[in-house]
Amino acid sequence: MNKPKQLKTLIRTPLALVIAAMAMGALASALYSAEPAGTAPDIGSASSQTNSIESVTNSPDAKPVVAKTEISGAELYSMHCNRCHPERYPTERTAAQWKTIMLHMQVRANIPAGQARQILKYLQDNSGR
Amino acid sequence: MTLGLVAAGCAIGTAVPTHVSAAVSDADFETLKEQVQQMSGELQSLKQTNQLDQQTIQQLQQQLGETQTLATNAVQKAEAAAQPQPLPRVPIDEATVNHNFQILGDAEFQFSKANGQNAAFSLADFAPIFLYRGGDNVLFEAGFDFILQNNGGTPGTSTDSNPANPPGDTTPTANGTGYTTTINLSFAQLDYVMSDYVTLCVGDLLLPLGTYSERSAGWLNKFPDNPLAVDALIPGTGIGAELRGAIPVGDSGKFINYAVYGVNGPGSADGTGNAAQLDIAGGNVGFTSNGGMANLHGKPDGGGRLGIFLPFKPHCDLELGISAQSGEWDNAGNHLWTAGVFDAALHLGSSLEIKGEYIQTQYGSDDLGAVRQQGWWIQAGYKLAGLNLELPVINNVELVGRFDSLQNGYDSVNGNNLFDFNTRRYSAGYIYYITTALLFEGDYEFLNSNDPSQVNQFILQLSYGF
Numbered sequence: 001m002n003k004p005k006q007l008k009t010l011i012r013t014p015l016a017l018v019i020a021a022m023a024m025g026a027l028a029s030a031l032y033s034a035e036p037a038g039t040a041p042d043i044g045s046a047s048s049q050t051n052s053i054e055s056v057t058n059s060p061d062a063k064p065v066v067a068k069t070e071i072s073g074a075e076l077y078s079m080h081c082n083r084c085h086p087e088r089y090p091t092e093r094t095a096a097q098w099k100t101i102m103l104h105m106q107v108r109a110n111i112p113a114g115q116a117r118q119i120l121k122y123l124q125d126n127s128g129r
Numbered sequence: 130m131t132l133g134l135v136a137a138g139c140a141i142g143t144a145v146p147t148h149v150s151a152a153v154s155d156a157d158f159e160t161l162k163e164q165v166q167q168m169s170g171e172l173q174s175l176k177q178t179n180q181l182d183q184q185t186i187q188q189l190q191q192q193l194g195e196t197q198t199l200a201t202n203a204v205q206k207a208e209a210a211a212q213p214q215p216l217p218r219v220p221i222d223e224a225t226v227n228h229n230f231q232i233l234g235d236a237e238f239q240f241s242k243a244n245g246q247n248a249a250f251s252l253a254d255f256a257p258i259f260l261y262r263g264g265d266n267v268l269f270e271a272g273f274d275f276i277l278q279n280n281g282g283t284p285g286t287s288t289d290s291n292p293a294n295p296p297g298d299t300t301p302t303a304n305g306t307g308y309t310t311t312i313n314l315s316f317a318q319l320d321y322v323m324s325d326y327v328t329l330c331v332g333d334l335l336l337p338l339g340t341y342s343e344r345s346a347g348w349l350n351k352f353p354d355n356p357l358a359v360d361a362l363i364p365g366t367g368i369g370a371e372l373r374g375a376i377p378v379g380d381s382g383k384f385i386n387y388a389v390y391g392v393n394g395p396g397s398a399d400g401t402g403n404a405a406q407l408d409i410a411g412g413n414v415g416f417t418s419n420g421g422m423a424n425l426h427g428k429p430d431g432g433g434r435l436g437i438f439l440p441f442k443p444h445c446d447l448e449l450g451i452s453a454q455s456g457e458w459d460n461a462g463n464h465l466w467t468a469g470v471f472d473a474a475l476h477l478g479s480s481l482e483i484k485g486e487y488i489q490t491q492y493g494s495d496d497l498g499a500v501r502q503q504g505w506w507i508q509a510g511y512k513l514a515g516l517n518l519e520l521p522v523i524n525n526v527e528l529v530g531r532f533d534s535l536q537n538g539y540d541s542v543n544g545n546n547l548f549d550f551n552t553r554r555y556s557a558g559y560i561y562y563i564t565t566a567l568l569f570e571g572d573y574e575f576l577n578s579n580d581p582s583q584v585n586q587f588i589l590q591l592s593y594g595f
Contacts, residue, residue, distance in 0.1 A: 071382055075443050079382070082444065082476060084344045085594065086565040100229045100262040103322070104270060108335075108343060110386035110436070112375040113325035 073122025076115050083109060090126035098123040233258045234272070235594045237347040243586035253277040254347060256315065266322040272315035277308050316366050330371040330390075337373070337388040337434040338363045338452050339470040339486040348594035351510050351527070351560060352572055357535040357552055358488045358504025363454075363468050364410045367392025369429060382440040386450075387433065394430030394456040395466050395492075402459035404494035407466065413458065430456025430466075444479040448472075464493030480515025484508060506533030510560070525563070529572070531556040537580075552578035566594045 081087045093101065098120060106116040153161070234257035242248035258272040318332035335343045342365045345355060359365075369392030377384045396413030398406045413425045432454030440446040450472045458466040467490065474484035485507030493499050508531035514524040537550035558572025571589045 076382070078479075079440055079443060079446065082479070082482075083446075083448065083474065085349045086562065088565060096229045097231050100231055100260050100268070101233070103262055103265075103268045103320070104233070104260055106322070107268065107320045107328055107330065107373070110373060110375045110388070112377045112384045113322070114377065115382070115384075 071118075073118040073120075073125075077119045077122055080105070080109060080111055080115070080119065090123045091128045093123070093127060094129045095124040095127045098127055227264055229260075229262045231260050233260060233595060235346050235348040235592060237353070237590055237592040239353060239588060239590045241586055241588045244584040249279050251279045256347060258346075268320040268322075269318075270320065271317035274311075274313040274315050276311045276313070278311070280307050280309055324374075326374045326376055328373050330373060331369075333366050333368050334371050334390065334392060336364060336367050336390070336392065336432065336454070337371075338432065338454055338468060339434075339472040339488065340436075340448075340450060340474065340484075341472070341486055342366075346594070347590075348566070348568055348592040351508060351529045351570070352531055352556060352558065353570055353588045353590040353592075354574075356486070356504070356506035356531070356533045357554060358506060358533060359486070361535055361537065362409070362488050362490050362502050362504055363470065364395060364412075366410075367394060367430065368412060368414060369393060378437075382438075384438050386436045386438065388452075389431075389433040391429045391431050392454075394454065395458045396425060397459045400425070400460040402461060402464050402493070402495035404492075404497040404500050407458060407492060407494075407500075413456075413460075425460045426457045426462040428457050428462060430454050432468075434470075436472075444476055446476050448474045458492060459495075463495070466490065466492040478515060480512040482510045502535075502537055504533065504535035506531060508532075508556075525561055527560040527562070529556075529558050529560060531572075550578070550580040552576060552580055552583050554578075554583070568592045568594075 078087060090098070102116055102120040102123065105111060106113065111119070234255070236256065237252065237254040239250070239252040239254075240248065241251045253276070255275040256272060258270060261269045263269070314333065316333050316335045318330050318334050321329045323329055337343055339359070341356065341359050342363070345359075345365075347353075367390075369390055371388055371390035371392075373386070373388035373390075375384045375386040393412045393414045395407060395409045396411045397403075398408045398411065400406075432452065434450055434452030436448060436450030438446060438448045451470070452472070453467070453469045455465055455467040458464060468488065469490075470486055470488050472484075472486045474482070476482050485505065487503075487505040489501070489503040491499055491501045508529065510527050510529040512527045516523070518524065531554075533554050533556075535550070535552045537552075553576070555575045555577075556572050558570060561569040563569055569589075569591050571587070573585070573587045575585055576583045
């Protein structure tokens with residue numbers, strides 16, 4: 001392999017990866033926006049003042065109604081755990097064990113502290129003891 | 130007094146002679162009679178009073194008896210209470226315990242069949258992680274890897290879930306006999322949560338070069354072996370210090386995460402700057418001639434990762450990250466080793482996951498100039514439960530596929546493939562979730578490579594995360 005060809009490869013590969021990432025984002029967005037209005041919870045809004053899922057319900061005679069629902073600890077738990085592994089049952093560990101595990105996960109998976117506290121509360125509320 | 134009056138009456142009656150009474154006038158008689166009647170009335174009154182007094186005395190005696198009984202009981206109870214009693218054990222609220230120790234980890238067992246070799250049970254791996262939490266903000270964590278491996282070797286099975294192992298795990302131990310047991314310290318780090326946004330980590334750190342190295346325990350990985358480029362091109366761990374954290378963006382679950390670190394990076398196997406002596410995982414730490422431990426070239430590597438997590442809705446999210454590390458690698462400090470990694474992970478619903486990394490490294494050398502290596506991998510998994518077939522066995526199956534590529538080296542001075550190893554690997558397999566923690570995996574790997582150690586193979590693995 002000569003040098004120019006190698007350079008082309010080196011340029012093309014990262015470029016292709018960036019395009020692939022953008023395509024994945026676009027696909028995710030498309031799938032998200034394809035959900036029927038009023039049934040699809042939206043986590044995308046950054047205007048809310050709390051962790052929230054917003055859903056918009058369209059009615060022929062009324063203005064869209066925005067219903068807010070907080071992202072629960074259970075939802076955060078599911079969202080973050082599935083980044084790496086299958087979810088485990090909260091009852092598998094005690095409250096003190098979950099506290100230690102969540103500190104481990106907060107560091108390892110770089111979970112925001114506030115979300116980690118919500119997840120921990122959910123786990124402890126539903127822990128084995 | 131009563132008795133005295135009675136006696137007086139009697140005395141009067143007996144002391145007065147009969148003849149005297151005869152001489153008593155009627156007036157006197159009447160007077161005496163009234164006196165006797167009066168005394169008789171007083172006597173009756175006194176008798177009644179006496180009866181009342183007797184009743185009162187009896188009541189008082191009864192009350193005294195009851196009081197004595199109560200007092201006796203009270204004394205007995207007091208004596209009994211004074212005896213030492215064992216306190217009943219009340220379960221404490223574990224959540225209030227300030228310190229906690231526990232073990233997590235995973236274990237894997239493999240059976241494999243590679244081209245040109247007999248099928249064999251090839252590996253048993255036990256990888257515990259010890260966690261010790263001190264209070265709310267301090268955590269010490271250390272991971273070990275105990276591996277019993279068939280010396281017959283299975284080419285291409287870098288089955289070790291420990292990314293800290295040096296590249297070359299894929300090299301078969303040809304014609305060996307028996308088994309070899311190895312024990313590795315995968316990582317050992319002290320984490321101090323300084324604030325909601327900053328955590329200090331020191332020790333033997335899992336490096337955030339991409340995400341695979343940090344999240345590659347056996348039961349986390351959807352394949353029994355690591356991507357080729359991860360094993361061959363970047364170190365999994367490094368001794369040093371790191372600041373890391375996550376910052377929420379808005380309030381919708383998005384966040385940016387970061388890590389910056391300084392570690393002892395790759396070193397030279399023999400101290401020279403010759404290209405073939407690069408030791409990715411060895412670390413440039415060693416004993417100097419005076420017996421002290423030192424970084425052999427005096428300068429650690431610096432690195433970092435910046436990532437963003439974008440949830441679209443529950444179970445739908447995209448995570449992107451870019452990371453890099455750079456530092457001198459030869460003892461003379463003449464050459465830099467630099468790595469860059471781009472990582473991405475996408476979840477579409479609870480059934481589909483796609484993730485991958487692109488890795489590129491470059492290092493200078495005395496003999497061959499700048500050497501460039503690169504590789505990438507992408508894998509997808511689809512849980513058949515997403516088909517809603519309501520079949521128990523099918524619902525526990527996830528189909529997985531992976532493509533990974535490794536170009537082992539390119540000589541930018543002479544325009545040649547340095548090590549002339551180019552490998553493309555296509556893997557297809559499954560995961561059967563016996564439980565969420567017990568996984569039965571299998572895959573077949575097709576290789577297209579000019580590296581003779583890389584051959585097609587079939588791997589079955591039972592893994593358990595605890």
